[in-house]
Each structure stands twice: as C-alpha cells, then as structure tokens.
Amino acid sequence: MPQPPKQLDASASPREWFGAELRHWRKNVAGLSLQQLAAKAHVSREVIRRIEVGDYNCRLETAIALDRALNTGGFLERGWGHAFGDNKSHRDDNFRAAAPSPGAVTPLRGRMLATQAPTAQGSNEPVDRRSFLAVPGLAALAATPGASRLLSPAQPTQLPAEIRPHDIQELIEAATFLSRLDHQYGGDGIVKQTASTAMMWAEDLLHISCPPALRQGLFAAVAHLGIVVGASNFDALAHQDARQTFRFAAACAEEAKEWHLRAKTYSLLARQAIWTNEPDDGLTFAELGLARADRLTATERAMLHAARARAFARMGEVQQTLSAVGEADDAFAHARPDEDPPWMAYYDEAQHNGDTAHALYDLALHGHDPTRAARRLSAAVKGHGDRYARSRVLSRTKLASLVMATGDPNHAADIGHQALSEAGHLHSRRAAADIRELGRLAGKHPTNGNATSLRERVTATVPV
Known part of the structure; x- marks a missing residue:
C-alpha cells in the first residue's frame, strides 16, 4: 500500500521549506503527479520526490527547469539560493521564505512559455519596482x-x-x-x-x-x-x-x-555550458531552444542540433553525437538565408562545418576516426573570411590540435604557427584557452623539434 506523503515542516529548515513549496506548486497549483512533472521538466521522478521530502540538494538548473514546467514565474529559482546556496554568489540574502501561496497563478494571455510572477509574502521590494518585475x-x-x-x-x-x-x-x-x-x-x-x-x-x-x-x-x-x-x-x-x-x-x-531570438539565446547558453564541462546542462538548453522547432528557420535548427551534438560528444555518447550531427546537416541542407533573421548571417557553411567539427573533434580524441572532423575544420578555416577572424583562429587551432593528437606533429606544428600568427590581434580568452590546449598536446612530442618550437611559442604568446 502506498505510503502517504511525508508531512514537511516548512519552518524546520530551508530545504524542507523548498520541498513544501515545490509540492504545493506541483499538486495544488498545477495538479500534476510526480511522473507528469518529471516528463514536463525532464527531471527524474525520484529526484523530484527527494527534493519534495527535503532529502536532496537541488541544483539551480533543476530549479529553473521545474519553474518552467510549473509556470511559477521563477519562484523556485528565487528561493533556491535561500535553500541551497552555499556562498554569496548563489545565496539571496534579501529573499524571505514565505508560506505556500494559497491560489493558482493566472497565465497571461499570449505570453510565450511564461506566466505572471507571484510575489512572496514579506517582500520588502518597492511597489513601483515590483510592478516592473511582474x-x-x-x-x-x-x-x-x-x-x-x-x-x-x-x-x-x-x-x-x-x-x-x-x-x-x-x-x-x-x-x-x-x-x-x-x-x-x-x-x-x-x-x-x-x-x-x-x-x-x-x-x-x-x-x-x-x-x-x-x-x-x-x-x-x-x-x-x-x-x-x-x-x-x-x-x-x-x-x-x-x-x-x-x-x-x-x-x-x-x-x-520572439522565437528566433529565444532560440539563439538558448544556443549560446548551451555552448557555454558545454565549454564549462556541463554537457548535460548544455543538452537541456539546446533542446529548450528547439521547442516549437516548426517556428524556427532551417538554419536555426541546424545551429541547435549542432549544439546537441557537441553536448553528446562531451558526454561520450558516440551514436547520439553522430545522429545529432546528421540532424544538423539535414537541417542546414534546407537553409535559406533569405528566411533567416539578420543576426543569423554568421551561421554560414563555414560556421556549420566548424560547429559540427567540434563535436567530431571530441570523439576523435577518444579514439574515433578523425577524418570527418579534420575535413570539416579545414572547410571552416577556408570558408571564414576576415570578418569572422576569431572563428577562423578557433577552427585552425582545433585543426592543429586534432592533427597533433592523431596525426603528423610536423604538419600540426605548421597549422599551429599559422593560428598563432592570426591570433595576435584578437582579444579572446576562449581562443587563448584553445591555444594553450594546443601547446599541451605539442608537449606530448618532446623529441620533435617542430612541436617543441610550437609549444615554446605558445608559452610566450599565451602564458599560463
């Protein structure tokens, strides 16, 4: 016989307060079961159950996903720092935990994936600012x-x-x-x-x-x-x-x-999460960007599927990576630049080759065939004009690293020197980080004079 839900004392601890709030929003406002919420939020049923009973350290991104699924207007994200934040960068010292709100939140008509934000009792926020923050x-x-x-x-x-x-x-x-x-x-x-x-x-x-x-x-x-x-x-x-x-x-x-701007934002959030070695979050952002993909252009869909591929590759999911690269290629094959918003002009064939090559690069470093990654990186280098100098440097540096790790270090050193010569006018810490990675890979060939020369130049150009 199923056990009754644990009765939480919302005043006992910030964690139990958060669990009580989540249960209130799930049951009393949204009327969802644990399984239904898990499906909407892409969070496991067990994780949600443990959060509700105060037995799990909820991650910030999980709180945000639950907010979206429950249409709370960001209430759980605001309360996350109070319940789980362990330092000043996460904790909201002005947040005051309140008893669960008694009524449902009324969605604003026509609003895209959002509802009116509830106001916690005890807020000391000025009335005029609260109006703006609705x-x-x-x-x-x-x-x-x-x-x-x-x-x-x-x-x-x-x-x-x-x-x-x-x-x-x-x-x-x-x-x-x-x-x-x-x-x-x-x-x-x-x-x-x-x-x-x-x-x-x-x-x-x-x-x-x-x-x-x-x-x-x-x-x-x-x-x-x-x-x-x-x-x-x-x-x-x-x-x-x-x-x-x-x-x-x-x-x-x-x-x-604005669905097109929304898609671009989630694409960038995905890329950043993958760069910071949070590929699961990156995949979530990419898939959020693909919500209502029928409203996006083929180019935008290609951009988001390329982000999915990079997330899968970072997680070591070979077949899913290759499948996502295929979906990105299929979408890009139908791209029509005249249908794209102006800010998507950068995502041309060179950018598509570079983005998908980054996913294939990660696979190659783990023993898979590097040929496809090398071919796409080479195409990206050739396709990027001076207007996209940073992208050209990033692709050329990745190509040099790929060859240094899987092929001829002499050829890799030649490509790397070209990348360093181009990088001199950039103010890009991302490019500098990639160049340091190239130097590290060159260091694995201590008896090769060209690789050693490149590593010394890397150290002189972008010191640690």
Whole structure:
C-alpha cells in the first residue's frame, strides 16, 4: 500500500521549506503527479520526490527547469539560493521564505512559455519596482544576487522621457556593430567594455514609459543586444556575467514573443555550458531552444542540433553525437538565408562545418576516426573570411590540435604557427584557452623539434 506523503515542516529548515513549496506548486497549483512533472521538466521522478521530502540538494538548473514546467514565474529559482546556496554568489540574502501561496497563478494571455510572477509574502521590494518585475523571467533574474542591474554606470546618463522608435533603432544598430567587432576582434578588452556600457543603457530603457505599440520591439531589441553582450562576456570567459546576461536576453525575447531570438539565446547558453564541462546542462538548453522547432528557420535548427551534438560528444555518447550531427546537416541542407533573421548571417557553411567539427573533434580524441572532423575544420578555416577572424583562429587551432593528437606533429606544428600568427590581434580568452590546449598536446612530442618550437611559442604568446 502506498505510503502517504511525508508531512514537511516548512519552518524546520530551508530545504524542507523548498520541498513544501515545490509540492504545493506541483499538486495544488498545477495538479500534476510526480511522473507528469518529471516528463514536463525532464527531471527524474525520484529526484523530484527527494527534493519534495527535503532529502536532496537541488541544483539551480533543476530549479529553473521545474519553474518552467510549473509556470511559477521563477519562484523556485528565487528561493533556491535561500535553500541551497552555499556562498554569496548563489545565496539571496534579501529573499524571505514565505508560506505556500494559497491560489493558482493566472497565465497571461499570449505570453510565450511564461506566466505572471507571484510575489512572496514579506517582500520588502518597492511597489513601483515590483510592478516592473511582474514581467516573467525578468522577476526571477532581478531576485538573484546583484541583479537589480547587471552593471553599475560610472556616471548618470540622460534617458528619454518616453521610448521613441529611434531609441529602438539605436539598440539594434549597437547590437549589430558590437557583434561585428566581437566576431572580428574577440569579446574581451574594449569590445567587452563597450558592450557593458550599451547593456546598462538598454536596461535603463526598460524602466521608462513605453507606448504599447513599441513595447514588443523594445524587448526584442534589448534581447538582441543582450545576446551580443552575453557572447562577448562568454568569449572573455566572464561566465557568471554571460549566464546572467543570456538569461536576461531570454526573458526579454519571451516577453517580445520572439522565437528566433529565444532560440539563439538558448544556443549560446548551451555552448557555454558545454565549454564549462556541463554537457548535460548544455543538452537541456539546446533542446529548450528547439521547442516549437516548426517556428524556427532551417538554419536555426541546424545551429541547435549542432549544439546537441557537441553536448553528446562531451558526454561520450558516440551514436547520439553522430545522429545529432546528421540532424544538423539535414537541417542546414534546407537553409535559406533569405528566411533567416539578420543576426543569423554568421551561421554560414563555414560556421556549420566548424560547429559540427567540434563535436567530431571530441570523439576523435577518444579514439574515433578523425577524418570527418579534420575535413570539416579545414572547410571552416577556408570558408571564414576576415570578418569572422576569431572563428577562423578557433577552427585552425582545433585543426592543429586534432592533427597533433592523431596525426603528423610536423604538419600540426605548421597549422599551429599559422593560428598563432592570426591570433595576435584578437582579444579572446576562449581562443587563448584553445591555444594553450594546443601547446599541451605539442608537449606530448618532446623529441620533435617542430612541436617543441610550437609549444615554446605558445608559452610566450599565451602564458599560463
């Protein structure tokens, strides 16, 4: 006979409070069984059960997935730091645990994958700010530590009294300009500083009066800029800033009902998670991006399937990697650039070859045939023009590393020297990290003079 659910004392501990809240949202608001919630959130039934009984250290990404499945407006993410955060980077000292909310949350009509955010009892948040933060997703972001704004301005700026069409156009042009600089020179240095200033301005615009007819365009423009700024932070390996900015961009894209921007944001979140060796999270983000894939262009689907392939490869799932590469290729074969939004222009044949090659590269380093990865990396190097200099350096460095690990170290050294010569003008910590990896692989050939020469140049160019 089934055991009755454990009765939790929400005041006994932050963990039991969190479990009680999750059970309330699941049963009383959403009316879901454990199995139904597990299917919606892509979280195992046992994990959810253990969270509810206060017997599991819930991960932040799991809390976010449960928020989305239950349409809480980010309540669990806001409470995660109170219940499980173990340091100041995770804990929200201003969060106050409240008793479970008595009523259901009413979805906002037409809103994309989001609902109105509930307000915890005991909140000391000013009423005017709470009104702004009723925007779903933005509320969850703003309740995280240090998120009342992403950055603090050096000096006050003069904002318009009301949003005008040319304010939105300025945001679009700023995003386009910064994206070009990022691709050509890398995201660190002056690009990162300029992007951060532009993001502060964009955040401030969301706090002022906006005519209803312009509201959707404003949120879409801020989402676009947030994607560019997040990508710059990612390239500078400022991972916390990148994640926060990507989530902000995703919230704005959903508020604008902009599926294309949303897909791009989740693609970047996936790539960052894979880069930081969190491939399971990367796969989740990629698959979230593919939600309602029928609304995406073939190019966008190829981009997201390539991210899935990279996640599977990092997890060592050979057949699933190859299958995802095949799905990416099939989607890209149907790509029509005239159907793509302007910010997808970068994802051409060279980019597709480079992205899928990264997945095949991981397989090759674990003993699988390196031929396909080498062929795609070579095509990417040839296809990337000067406008995408950073991508060319990344692909050339990966090609040199692949050959150094699986082939002729002399040939690898020649390719590596070319990559180093090109990398000199970049401000990209990602590229520097890949070059260090090349130096490490060259160090495995201590008796080869060309490999040794390359390793010494790597050390001189990008010291540890």
